Amino acid sequence: MTPDIPRIVLVPGDLSGVGPELMARLLADPANRARARLLVTATAEELDSFATTAAVTIADRDDIEHLGTDYRGPAIPVGEVSIAAGERALADLATALDLCAGGEADGVMFLPLNKGAMGQAGMTEEDELRWFAKRLDFDGFTSELNFIESLVTARVTSHVPVSEIADGISAGKVLETIELLNRVVAQTRTSTPRLAVCALNPHAGEGGKFGREEIDDIAPAIELARSRGIDVEGPFPCDTLFARAVGGDYDGVVTMYHDQGQIAMKLLGFDQGVTVHGGIPIPIATPAHGTAHNIVGTGKADLGPSTHAFDLAVRMAESRRATTDTDNAVAGAAAGTAAGAAAGAQVSPQ
Numbered sequence: 001m002t003p004d005i006p007r008i009v010l011v012p013g014d015l016s017g018v019g020p021e022l023m024a025r026l027l028a029d030p031a032n033r034a035r036a037r038l039l040v041t042a043t044a045e046e047l048d049s050f051a052t053t054a055a056v057t058i059a060d061r062d063d064i065e066h067l068g069t070d071y072r073g074p075a076i077p078v079g080e081v082s083i084a085a086g087e088r089a090l091a092d093l094a095t096a097l098d099l100c101a102g103g104e105a106d107g108v109m110f111l112p113l114n115k116g117a118m119g120q121a122g123m124t125e126e127d128e129l130r131w132f133a134k135r136l137d138f139d140g141f142t143s144e145l146n147f148i149e150s151l152v153t154a155r156v157t158s159h160v161p162v163s164e165i166a167d168g169i170s171a172g173k174v175l176e177t178i179e180l181l182n183r184v185v186a187q188t189r190t191s192t193p194r195l196a197v198c199a200l201n202p203h204a205g206e207g208g209k210f211g212r213e214e215i216d217d218i219a220p221a222i223e224l225a226r227s228r229g230i231d232v233e234g235p236f237p238c239d240t241l242f243a244r245a246v247g248g249d250y251d252g253v254v255t256m257y258h259d260q261g262q263i264a265m266k267l268l269g270f271d272q273g274v275t276v277h278g279g280i281p282i283p284i285a286t287p288a289h290g291t292a293h294n295i296v297g298t299g300k301a302d303l304g305p306s307t308h309a310f311d312l313a314v315r316m317a318e319s320r321r322a323t324t325d326t327d328n329a330v331a332g333a334a335a336g337t338a339a340g341a342a343a344g345a346q347v348s349p350q
Contacts, residue, residue: 006317008036008310009067009096011110012050015076016085017291018301019111020046021054025303026310027064028056035314039065039105041092053297070095079293081114086121089113093128097135100282107283107317109310112291115159126159129277132284141176142279145184146261146288147312148269151245152189152252153261154181154278165257169200169213174221177254180278182230185252187319188312196241197222197234197254198261204237218256242268271302274309276316283316285309 010026013019023040024047026032040047044066051058058064071088092110099105113128125131133142145154156177157168178195185193197218201211208215218235225232234241238255242264245253255261265273266288273288287305295301 004321006036006106006314006321007039007104008313008317009039009041009099009105009108011041011089011092011096011108012046013111013286014085014089014114014117014291016078016080016082016117016296017112017114017293018296019113019291020050021297021299022111022287022301022303022306023047024050024054024056024058026306027051027058027061028054030060032307032310033063036317037065038063039067039099041067041069041095043068055299067095067099079296081117081120081293083117083120085114086117086119086123090118090121090123090131093132094135097132097282101136106321107313108285109313110284110286111306112287112289114291129158129280132277132282133280136280136282138280140279141173141180142277143177143180145181145276145278146265147188147274147276147308148265148272150248151250151265151268152181152185153255153265154184154252155255155258155261157257159258162257166200166211166213169217169256171217171221171224174218174254175224178221178225178230178232179228181252181254182225182232184276184278188315189251193231193251194249195230195232195252195254196236196245196250197232198238198241198256199235200256202237204235213256238264271304272308273305274312276312283313283320285313285316 010023012023047058069088069092071091073084073087076082076084076088096108100108115127123131125134129142129144143154144158145152154177156173157165160168178197181195182193199205199218200213203210205211205214214235222232222234238260241253246268275286275288277284287309289305292301
């Protein structure tokens with residue numbers, strides 16, 4: 001291992017589901033372990049158990065750091081939603097965030113969670129992203145981004161009732177989502193992102209006949225984004241936009257609500273899907289599927305999304321390290337210049 005590779009915290013997710021076996025399969029591949037210094041929120045004995053379930057061998061484990069877990073509750077039942085599983089997941093995620101916030105890790109990749117279990121365990125936020133933001137004391141804009149091979153999406157509203165979607169859409173939020181998507185696509189896909197924005201209403205509102213969100217909020221946000229140099233178009237009816245996007249017209253699409261994008265993305269690439277928790281200052285990625293209680297231990301869980309999530313977490317962490325190194329170098333140079341100027345001032349003739 002070189003000292004320059006990123007440090008990634010791997011969290012097995014909800015232990016009642018397929019996350020532990022997927023983690024073991026990821027770690028069984030030496031190529032994955034060569035890409036990052038891996039810190040695992042599991043004991044060595046737990047990882048042995050995960051590997052047994054997955055029917056894999058994780059050889060030469062000296063390059064894996066076992067962080068263990070702060071969870072001290074009862075055993076977690078497999079294949080069902082439980083408070084215990086939620087408490088363990090929250091404890092492990094807290095450890096991962098704290099390590100990143102303290103500069104001891106560069107990014108997080110976690111396996112599937114169960115929001116019901118985390119809610120039973122005390123999570124009051126609408127989802128884990130908002131829980132992350134609260135834990136990090138981050139009050140900026142956040143949005144889930146979803147990746148498949150050919151496309152990236154971000155959404156203006158997420159885990160809210162359908163009856164509240166329109167109230168959650170404003171020009172400011174649409175603009176922030178466009179800017180976030182543009183930034184992430186530029187970091188992970190192409191330096192020249194081409195973006196499109198979905199309308200909220202059928203036929204893009206048809207000139208106000210079916211609603212004014214396109215006129216009052218979405219179109220003005222698009223124009224402001226374009227004035228800031230972002231290549232973005234819309235709003236387009238979503239029933240035709242995704243066919244154009246997957247055909248290569250766009251690299252990313254902004255959607256107005258959860259299922260507007262998720263239905264399309266899971267139809268286009270369920271075996272590829274990755275969710276990135278955008279906006280917060282820590283790279284976090286996870287496969288875009290659930291705990292799959294019905295297939296735990298059968299070997300049927302598809303490793304593809306987890307592999308893609310790991311790849312994205314590593315690449316984002318590398319980008320974060322590069323940015324931090326550049327910022328530190330600039331700050332150091334500035335400090336040196338200032339110190340030199342001060343020294344010169346001290347010896348200058350009066």
